[in-house]
Amino acid sequence: MAEGHASPNYWLIWLYLFILTVVEIAVIFIPVAKLLIVIALVSLALVKATLVAAYFMHLRFEGRTLALIALTPLFLGALLIVILIPDHSAVPHKTVDSMKVAPAAGHR
Amino acid sequence: MSQVATVHSGTEPAESPLTPESWGKLGMWIFLAGDAMGFGTLLAAYGAMRFGSADWPSPYDRLGINLTAFMTFLLICSSVTMVKGLEGVKNGKRGIAQIYLLLTIIGGVGFLGLQVYEWTKLIDEGLKVFGNPWGASLFGTTFFIITGFHGLHVTGGVVYLSVMLVLVSKPTTALGTGWTYNVVEISGLYWHFVDLVWIMVFTFIYLL
Numbered sequence: 669m670a671e672g673h674a675s676p677n678y679w680l681i682w683l684y685l686f687i688l689t690v691v692e693i694a695v696i697f698i699p700v701a702k703l704l705i706v707i708a709l710v711s712l713a714l715v716k717a718t719l720v721a722a723y724f725m726h727l728r729f730e731g732r733t734l735a736l737i738a739l740t741p742l743f744l745g746a747l748l749i750v751i752l753i754p755d756h757s758a759v760p761h762k763t764v765d766s767m768k769v770a771p772a773a774g775h776r
Numbered sequence: 777m778s779q780v781a782t783v784h785s786g787t788e789p790a791e792s793p794l795t796p797e798s799w800g801k802l803g804m805w806i807f808l809a810g811d812a813m814g815f816g817t818l819l820a821a822y823g824a825m826r827f828g829s830a831d832w833p834s835p836y837d838r839l840g841i842n843l844t845a846f847m848t849f850l851l852i853c854s855s856v857t858m859v860k861g862l863e864g865v866k867n868g869k870r871g872i873a874q875i876y877l878l879l880t881i882i883g884g885v886g887f888l889g890l891q892v893y894e895w896t897k898l899i900d901e902g903l904k905v906f907g908n909p910w911g912a913s914l915f916g917t918t919f920f921i922i923t924g925f926h927g928l929h930v931t932g933g934v935v936y937l938s939v940m941l942v943l944v945s946k947p948t949t950a951l952g953t954g955w956t957y958n959v960v961e962i963s964g965l966y967w968h969f970v971d972l973v974w975i976m977v978f979t980f981i982y983l984l
Contacts, residue, residue, distance in 0.1 A: 678863075689845065713975055721975040724856075724964070724968040742812075745820060747819050748817060753818055758778060
């Protein structure tokens with residue numbers, strides 16, 4: 669219940685979000701394997717999203733079951749990514765070249 | 777008679793599960809969960825297309841991140857002004873609530889203005905929905921659809937929050953922790969969600 673709790677320090681949350689954004693931008697310049705950068709960026713984005721949902725959207729002060737509603741899309745989204753994995757194993761193709769071979773009328 | 781009294785006192789006939797304050801709040805959460813699936817689907821499809829492409833242009837080189845990093849900052853700021861505005865409603869301070877809601881709206885309009893500028897610049901450089909000079913044509917398609925879908929959400933949010941500003945500004949609207957607080961909090965849920973989605977879009981479209 670939103671009125672029942674003491675207000676969190678919103679400026680502190682804002683500061684965390686700001687720092688995490690700066691860290692995200694710094695991470696892309698670190699000379700390590702692309703996979704590590706991807707893992708770091710996705711983790712940072714999830715932390716930021718959690719901060720927004722938990723404090724700005726008061727989810728931390730609501731009933732647990734409401735959080736389940738909020739987490740459902742995350743679960744389904746993860747499922748969707750798994751379902752699309754077979755597509756990833758398809759041979760990477762160049763769309764531009766294939767367009768040159770068969771120039772379709774209309775769009776360039 | 778008791779029915780009439782119930783209607784006029786503003787309480788609801790049956791208490792909402794999960795959100796005892798109002799059904800509207802539960803409704804907004806369920807809507808947002810569905811909307812999140814919309815964005816989740818777009819981003820998952822984007823991932824699959826990008827992974828299956830051999831000539832996906834580098835987003836960092838083509839889109840640039842300086843401007844978008846500032847746009848991210850702007851949305852984060854507008855989220856904090858939103859919660860401050862809500863706090864103003866809760867404490868019965870109309871002026872504070874008005875100023876912070878107005879700042880939130882300005883943040884949203886500023887974001888949209890910068891997005892228009894960014895789109896115009898990229899279109900001038902050759903990024904089109906059906907192709908671009910640098911590689912996979914889906915690069916442009918996914919970019920415009922995903923950032924455009926988010927931009928429409930921001931536009932909707934600006935209209936929504938403007939209505940809230942008018943509501944809070946009316947001298948007849950009672951502030952405090954009652955109905956007004958609940959209604960403004962629900963609009964805030966939507967606004968923070970738009971911010972949350974941008975965090976994801978910024979990461980997947982611009983940074984990765």
